[in-house]
Amino acid sequence: MEEIEIHHLILFPLISLILIWSISKWLSKPTGNKNPPPSPPKLPVLGNLHQLSSLPHRSFLSLSKKHGPLMLLHFGRVPVLVASSADAAREIMKNHDLSFADRPLYKAHRKILYDGRDLVFAPYGEYWRQAKGSFVLKLLSNKRVQSFQPIREEETANFVKKIRESSGSSVNLSRMFFQFAYDGICRSAFGRKYGESEKGKKFLMLVTEMAELLGAICIGEFIPWLGWIDRVRGFDERLDEVARGLDEILESVIDERLEINQEESLKEENGDDFLDILLEIYSDDNGGDVSGNRDNIKGIILDVFGAGSDTSAVVLEWTMTELLRHPTVMEKLRRHIKEVVKEKRDISSDDIEKMPYLRAVIKETFRCHPPFPLLLPRVACRDVKVKGYDVAAGTVAMVSFWAIGRDPELWDEPEKFRPERFLNSSIDFKGVDFELIPFGAGRRGCPAITYSIASIEFLLANLVAKFEWKLPNVEKGKDLDMNESPGITAHRVVPLHALATMIE
């Protein structure tokens, strides 16, 4: 009896080891590509996952220095093409845009974003085409962006008031920027802020969690037989909870709105926010009934919050960080704004158009601190040849704008924050110049450039023109912590605190 038990003790682990080794050999066998892009050596099962830190854009940059601007990694069983130069980005997002027009749809996206019935993660096809068309022409047309100017003005005035009231004491600018961006999105999407209500607080918490979950690495996605780890560590449960919580709130917001819209007089008062426009778009085919399209409406509203609030806050946070570290740039920007505004008390949106130095400061912030260091992933929907290399259908493509912004072949002294580099340059961030693509490019490019830039520039111009800014005592004399946090968007790891004094 004892002999048999000892036998089992040795035999079972041995067989398991042989099994794991064979499976890993099978999983990591070459894909049959004739001429794949250069790859760092990979481990069985893990592929190159062990070479990624919690900040993958930094790991990609150092790997690309060894393996080149177009390299093929493996996240478990998933091949991942990483582009780290403007030239390689152009190949993916322009020359082969159609071949890379899909996005990977992981478990988190499927659960939270209604199986990709949003826009950001919608599979490329007819549904995506229609949703993108509506987004560009109806939700975010130039006319619509202009119609939001009163919201921008009010929210900026609220911000300025809060800073004035806390004059002389240190404020947490990172938190304030996030609230500012979230309130602006809430008003554009729902026509009102839900901020102080129970529903509002819960929604904000869930939206924050959603961003975290959508950016998290879920091991089962790359190594399916390790999927149980996601269950054991509670990831799957959190996904279910967040998806359920968001859905309940959005359902109640839609019901409320449908009720209000039945009362014609109240509908007028409410005006056309994103929700009204989406209800109109998605009821066209059904003679006023949206019941079959509720998931599309909810998915797109979640895109607006997911893609909209965090990103603008990150740009504001890093721009103020760099201005505080570079007082001469801050002073030059202040003089520039004053020259345009002259003796007027209030800055108008027309004034902003005449401030090229403000635009240059924001471009330089994008270059140094892109909100999405790796943009958003794409997927090859067919086999494709990129710069002579064979890339198989199903390969995930990641464009490292983080690396492009630091490329010494493109930028003189890339490590320096110098907005002047954009003053006599035609380089813009609209997706044509691949040196500067914080909003991506091509058919899956961001549809909200004008909308985002309008509120970012308006707030910044006001903050710089109306206040003198300083770092709190504790930060003086030592440089700020410039590290970014892990996750899909790159926040400051340490929130930015600053002191403001009103300029009379």
Ligand code: HEM
């Ligand atoms: C500073 C602010 C923002 C930045 C830096 C940014 C950046 C990006 C990037 C990098 C992409 C992927 C592009 C690609 O694959 O080529 C994207 C897509 C997208 N963004 Fe933005 N975004 C911002 C604000 C917003 C806002 C405010 C909204 C909504 C109101 C929004 C909605 C979207 C949508 C719907 C897509 C998906 C487009 C598609 O897949 O066809 N973004 N954004």
